[in-house]
Amino acid sequence: MNSNVASVKLVLLGEAAVGKSSIVVRFVSNDFSENKEPTIGAAFLTQRVNIDDHTIKFEIWDTAGQERFASLAPMYYRNAQAALIVYDVTKPQSFIKARHWVKELHEQASGDIVIALAGNKVDLIEENGENERKVATEEGQKLADEENLLFFETSAKTGYNVNEIFLAVGDKIPLKRPNDNANENGSGNNQNSSRVQLTDANANAANAGNCSC
Amino acid sequence: MLNRILDSIGGGLISKTTVRVRSIQSEDGTRSAESSEAICVPDSSSSSSELDSTLNQTDMERGVAGFAIGPINDDNIISGIISSYENVSIADKSDNSDELEERSNSENKLLTVDIKSFDILNTVSCSTDVIIAQTTDVNDYDRYGFRKQSRYISKQDYDNWCDSYSIQCGKKKLKWEKYMESSGLACKSELPTRFPPKSEKFLNLVREGVPSEWRGNVWWHLVRGQYLLNKNKDTYKSLLLKVKEYQTLGDTSKLPEGDVIERDLNRTFPNNIHFQKEPFQNNEPKKITSLRNILLAYSIYNRDIGYCQSMNFLTGFLLLFMNEEKTFWMLVIITRRFLPGVHNLDLEGVNIDQGVLMLLMEGNLPTLWPYIEATCKSHSNKPYHLRRTNEFLHALPPITLCTASWFMCCFIGILPVETTLRVLDCLFYEGSSFLFRVSVNLIKLAEESILKDKPYETLFDYLIGSDKNSDERAENLSYVNADELNIEFFQVLQRIPRQLLDCDNFFDKVLFKRRASFKRFASGEGG
Structure with a gap:
């Protein structure tokens, strides 16, 4: 097994029905449902990805999108190292909401949080033509440039750019291996070994299949 | 391993892939019809006329369009279903039969397999990830129209459990009938609408489970719904008129939750046949229309709540057991009496x-x-x-x-x-x-x-x-x-x-x- 496992806490934010859960399901199970039931409260999923010589374990908080659930959001992003803000390229309102989330994270979340912006549902444009698009790629790119965000246009339906956006997040995070602190402190060894077992059991239970990337 | 396979099929089913499988041949069809009857009427002594009118009605709505989509030509199946609901009219069948037949035939050309090869097909399709087969076999759905199989429960586990549970339900229903009789309330000839006052005996029966075809009426009785409805006789109707008016005016500010509600309609029970539109259907399912009506009416009835995600599930589920107006008042009772403030804007x-x-x-x-x-x-x-x-x-x-x-x-x-x-x-x-x-x-x-x-x-x-x-x-x-x-x-x-x-x-x-x-x-x- 790979001992270089780093956990990345990632939170998904964005308006209702932009495809947050669908992006996670695509990433974690490589699956897609046309009518995904709305998330109530929050869901938690994990996925491991191997990059070069180490493994990143994404711990993903998938949040409810409806406005009134936003008051619960600080509970997840408080300790998050990464955030994925999703909007729907066919819904201008969802892009405005995405801007609000960027602002809130800059003000409230930890200073070094890595933020990625995903313009989801580009399959609708491929299917129905450019007229369907209501948020230009340049608009998304501009926001990303101004606010120092990673930016991808994605499709949970086709899988387009879904793995890519998570990998880009993984790349950008200053990785702290879970055993870094423990090694400085001899008494921490015992605890460290239990934690390794823990994450293994966790990965087996949570993931039906490994990420193909 | 089986679960793993079934899981991936489940995902494929929801994503509505285009290939359909006619999965039953007549011999199996007879068997499946029998078992579906056993589930529908767990108590063999009761006649089908006792079934909840809501259930009858919903199955009539879906009798052809829902349960029987794939196997419509399989007379064994259709008659099996119909025989368990005497009241079901087969007029629906003739209405749509041309369209369905045409579709069925084209499906036949696509793929016709029996149950055994169906299993193999699924295994193959999962591993190749090319085609995931979809079936509308009546056996895949429970009596309420939900897909039996979930991410966590295999169809086989469901069926195994359901066989013995159905027998238990039959026994429990006998107890209920006895209790009703001893309380001087008739329940043999028709669906009971009146129930005894609360008592320890009544509580124990409820804790053992209400007979499913009585549920709508028992719930309505327990929450004293009729009392509320009588006090507000025309409220729901006038709410619907108001909604209509706002919709025709195109005044979205009067229906601020309209968009969110609309987006959630098709996301409510996508794995239930009553809420799922088949590709060949022009009209949306009736349950979806009722769901929209109730949620919009509620959003202007109680502005403190408006619409909160999760109310779609509460409403949709209740609609399987009672009519639209009663469901509306149940939602009022749940949000007011049982979960006060839970769905409010500030949660x-x-x-x-x-x-x-x-x-x-x-x-x-x-x-x-x-x-x-x-x-x-x-x-x-x-x-x-x-x-x-x-x-x-x-x-x-x-x-x-x-x-x-x-x-x-x-x-x-x-x-x-x-x-x-x-x-x-x-x-x-x-x-x-x-x-x-x-x-x-x-x-x-x-x-x-x-x-x-x-x-x-x-x-x-x-x-x-x-x-x-x-x-x-x-x-x-x-x-x-x-x-x-x-x-x-x-x-x-x-x-x-x-x-x-x-x-x-x-x-x-x-x-x-x-x-x-x-x-x-x-x-x-x-x-």
């Missing part, structure tokens, strides 16, 4: 209920609590119940993000269908304290599940160290990454309720096993 009720649940956990789950508490972002060292008043409202541990959804949805979509129904039976009799009882017991099951694995046991010893004093314990806690444990626990909490297929076992062995220990909070909670 105030959620915080209060979850705070109460956390207090109950401290009292009921001493092993688990220190570990939950450690993830609570409050740094007070006092025991939970001695902290500054209401402090916990600002420091709820993250697992409440999971448990909050239990309350908001009354476990709909969280527990398996039949288990949810049993919970609702008791909720409507006993009040919201029952939701706490279920929640605490689910959390207990999750705790057991975590402690069962050896590594965790060690971890728990380490974490809690029963021989250590509280200072030492606090010190130990800081060594363990409590967040990580919490996340583990969150995942178990997500999974456990969805696996509780055997509702008799859950009710008899878990919920009502420790009656005495629950008296404390059960008695404190009103209805």
Whole structure:
């Protein structure tokens, strides 16, 4: 097994029905449902990805999108190292909401949080033509440039750019291996070994299949 | 392995892939028709005329369009279904038969396989990830139209359990009938609408489960719905007129929740045939229309709530058991009486209920609590119940993000269908304290599940160290990454309720096993 496992806490934010859960399901199970039931409260999923010589374990908080659930959001992003803000390229309102989330994270979340912006549902444009698009790629790119965000246009339906956006997040995070602190402190060894077992059991239970990337 | 395969089929089914499988040949068809009859009418002595009119009506709506889509030409199946519902008119069949036949034929050309090769096909399609077959076999759905198989329960497990549960249901219904007779209320000839006043005997029967075809009426009786409806005779109608008016005016400011509601309609029970539009249908399913009506009407009826996601599940589920107007008033009763404030704009009720649940956990789950508490972002060292008043409202541990959804949805979509129904039976009799009882017991099951694995046991010893004093314990806690444990626990909490297929076992062995220990909070909670 790979001992270089780093956990990345990632939170998904964005308006209702932009495809947050669908992006996670695509990433974690490589699956897609046309009518995904709305998330109530929050869901938690994990996925491991191997990059070069180490493994990143994404711990993903998938949040409810409806406005009134936003008051619960600080509970997840408080300790998050990464955030994925999703909007729907066919819904201008969802892009405005995405801007609000960027602002809130800059003000409230930890200073070094890595933020990625995903313009989801580009399959609708491929299917129905450019007229369907209501948020230009340049608009998304501009926001990303101004606010120092990673930016991808994605499709949970086709899988387009879904793995890519998570990998880009993984790349950008200053990785702290879970055993870094423990090694400085001899008494921490015992605890460290239990934690390794823990994450293994966790990965087996949570993931039906490994990420193909 | 089987589960794994079935899981991936489930995903494919929901994503509506285009290939359809006619999966039944006549011999199997006869068998399936028999078993579906057994499920529909668990009590063999009762005649089908006793079936709930709602059920009849819904099956009439879907009789052809839903259950029988694939196997419409299989007379064995269709007659099997129809024979279990004498009232079903086959006029619907002739209305659509041309269209259906055409479609069926083209499906036949695409793929015709029998049940055995169907299994193989699925296995193959999963591994190649090219085609995932979809079937509309009546056997894939339960009596309410939900897909039997879920991510956590295989169809086989469902069928195995359902066989014995149906027999139990038949026995229970006899008890109900006896009780009704002894109370001087007729129930043999028609669906009962009047029930005895509350009593210990009545409560025990409810706890054992209401006969499913009576459910709509029993629930309506228990919450005294008719009383509310009589007091507000024209309210629902006039709300609908108002909605119509706003819609024709195109005044979206008057229906601020309209968009959110519309987006959630097709996201409500995509795995239930009553809510799923088949590709060849022009009109949306009737349940979707009713769902829209109720949610829009409610959004202008109660502006403090408007529309909150989860109300779509409550409404959709109730619509399977009662008509539109009654469902509207049930929603009013649930949001007002059973879950006050929970769906409000500020979710105030959620915080209060979850705070109460956390207090109950401290009292009921001493092993688990220190570990939950450690993830609570409050740094007070006092025991939970001695902290500054209401402090916990600002420091709820993250697992409440999971448990909050239990309350908001009354476990709909969280527990398996039949288990949810049993919970609702008791909720409507006993009040919201029952939701706490279920929640605490689910959390207990999750705790057991975590402690069962050896590594965790060690971890728990380490974490809690029963021989250590509280200072030492606090010190130990800081060594363990409590967040990580919490996340583990969150995942178990997500999974456990969805696996509780055997509702008799859950009710008899878990919920009502420790009656005495629950008296404390059960008695404190009103209805």
